[in-house]
Amino acid sequence: MDLHFVGSSVLQFCVAMVATICFSLAFQVPRRHFVACGIAGAVGWVVYFIGTAAGLSVPAATLVAALPLTGVSRFFAITRRAPVTLFLLCGIFPLVPGAGIYYTAYYLLNNEQLLFASKGVETLKTAVALAMGIAIVCSIPLPRKISRKQYRGPKMN
Amino acid sequence: MTDRAIELVVEAGKAMLENGSEVFRAQDTMEIMAHSLGIQDFHVYVLTNGIFASAEGEDGPISAVRHVPRVSIHLGRVEAVNAISREVAAGKLDMEGAEKALREARAIPAYGPRVSLLAGAVGSGCFAFLFGGAGPEVVTAFCAGIVEMLIMQLFHKGGVSKVFTDIAAAAACTALALAAGNLWGMGYNPSGAIIGALMVLTPGVALTMGIRDIINADYLSGTIRLFDALLCAGCLACGVALTYMMAVSFWRITL
Numbered sequence: 001m002d003l004h005f006v007g008s009s010v011l012q013f014c015v016a017m018v019a020t021i022c023f024s025l026a027f028q029v030p031r032r033h034f035v036a037c038g039i040a041g042a043v044g045w046v047v048y049f050i051g052t053a054a055g056l057s058v059p060a061a062t063l064v065a066a067l068p069l070t071g072v073s074r075f076f077a078i079t080r081r082a083p084v085t086l087f088l089l090c091g092i093f094p095l096v097p098g099a100g101i102y103y104t105a106y107y108l109l110n111n112e113q114l115l116f117a118s119k120g121v122e123t124l125k126t127a128v129a130l131a132m133g134i135a136i137v138c139s140i141p142l143p144r145k146i147s148r149k150q151y152r153g154p155k156m157n
Numbered sequence: 158m159t160d161r162a163i164e165l166v167v168e169a170g171k172a173m174l175e176n177g178s179e180v181f182r183a184q185d186t187m188e189i190m191a192h193s194l195g196i197q198d199f200h201v202y203v204l205t206n207g208i209f210a211s212a213e214g215e216d217g218p219i220s221a222v223r224h225v226p227r228v229s230i231h232l233g234r235v236e237a238v239n240a241i242s243r244e245v246a247a248g249k250l251d252m253e254g255a256e257k258a259l260r261e262a263r264a265i266p267a268y269g270p271r272v273s274l275l276a277g278a279v280g281s282g283c284f285a286f287l288f289g290g291a292g293p294e295v296v297t298a299f300c301a302g303i304v305e306m307l308i309m310q311l312f313h314k315g316g317v318s319k320v321f322t323d324i325a326a327a328a329a330c331t332a333l334a335l336a337a338g339n340l341w342g343m344g345y346n347p348s349g350a351i352i353g354a355l356m357v358l359t360p361g362v363a364l365t366m367g368i369r370d371i372i373n374a375d376y377l378s379g380t381i382r383l384f385d386a387l388l389c390a391g392c393l394a395c396g397v398a399l400t401y402m403m404a405v406s407f408w409r410i411t412l
Contacts, residue, residue, distance in 0.1 A: 012287065015283050015286050015287055016283070016287060018279065018283050019279075019280050019283035019284055019287065022276040022277070022279050022280030022283065023276075023280060023357075024232075025268055025272065025273065025276040026230075026273060026276055026277065026280070026357075027177070027230045027231070027232045027362075028230065028231040028232055028233045028234070028265075028267050028268060029232045029233060030233045030236065045287065081240075082236050082239075083178070083182060083232075083235060083236055083239050085177075085178065085179060085182070085232065085235065085366075086232045086235075086236060088365065089177075089230075089232065089361070089362055089365060089366075092361055092365055093356070093359075093361045094284070094287060094356075096356070096359045096360075096361035096364065097359075098284070098352055098355050098356040098358075098359040099288055099352045101355065101359065101390050101393055101394055102348065102351060102352050102355055102393075102394075102397060103348075104394060105393075105394035105395075105397045105398045105401075106348070106397070106401070108394075108398065109398050109401050109402065127364055127386075130364070130365075131364065131365070131367075131368030132368075134365060134368065134369065135368060135369070135372045138369065138372065139372065
């Protein structure tokens with residue numbers, strides 16, 4: 001791991017954070033949670049960035065990135081006493097396969113059936129991987145102590 | 158008294174749903190509030206776009222049905238209603254207090270249109286960078302972000318359907334990104350800019366919520382949302398494709 005890669009990772013982290021904060025604004029998240037949302041999104045994106053740089057495929061990297069992202073979101077949900085949706089919805093946005101949708105349409109137009117099919121399947125796989133990553137972490141039960149202290153009211157996670 | 162309590166609980170559930178909460182959260186919140194307010198025999202079934210509840214009222218059983226046709230995401234309000242139900246459960250809020258708090262929660266203002274415009278534009282620019290764009294792509298995505306946010310706000314105000322809004326916004330940002338090619342010349346990759354601008358429109362919310370609903374065994378609600386996501390993705394692809402086709406035939410742009 002050379003210095004250049006570390007530098008670009010840090011840059012990616014910062015830009016992803018700004019992008020996620022823009023989304024939390026679009027979803028009307030209260031201002032006090034902006035930084036937490038930004039961190040959740042940036043963590044997910046940096047893991048994805050490192051994963052793809054290490055040679056993982058896009059769906060695999062998305063799955064790997066969704067795990068810490070959801071973990072961080074749950075952590076913020078407990079410490080900041082807010083529904084986990086707040087952090088999760090904003091945080092996953094960098095990982096949503098927008099590029100996949102675009103390239104699928106692009107190859108369809110170009111009459112490159114093979115690339116179209118493979119891109120389409122990859123996009124679908126990425127979406128499912130993202131969802132599974134979230135589902136796995138969301139269904140991990142919390143230790144009794146935390147859940148009793150925090151979860152008296154409605155479900156927060 | 159009980160009738161008012163039922164009204165309060167169902168309205169709280171409706172407020173959560175129409176501001177973009179998950180189905181199971183709305184259901185949990187309503188059940189807990191009903192329990193804390195001492196409503197007898199409270200049963201509720203929540204769907205993505207509707208609430209069906211029944212309970213034992215003062216004179217015989219009563220039922221309450223709410224239709225939630227249009228969801229616009231406002232997570233601040235979801236958080237506020239969630240907090241109300243927690244306070245009710247903890248006994249910190251009585252019914253009058255809860256009714257007042259709910260009214261206040263529903264009136265939490267949204268950010269102004271100019272701020273949203275800027276957020277959309279900056280977000281587009283950032284995503285263009287994250288997907289490997291350099292200076293020209295980021296600037297183009299920023300401009301495309303402004304255009305698509307303007308279209309979305311204008312169409313939303315005019316009551317245009319979501320399908321058409323998505324297609325139009327995707328088409329506009331593709332057209333702008335392609336047209337910018339004349340300005341930047343060589344070394345400019347329109348795909349980077351288009352992807353950046355497109356990210357703002359992607360159905361990330363519907364996708365995640367759909368899966369979360371399915372994981373919580375709300376298969377019907379989850380399917381509704383997943384289809385929503387699929388439709389939205391299809392609209393984006395359609396908008397991009399239409400613009401490309403027009404560009405190829407009218408402006409002789411080579412793909």
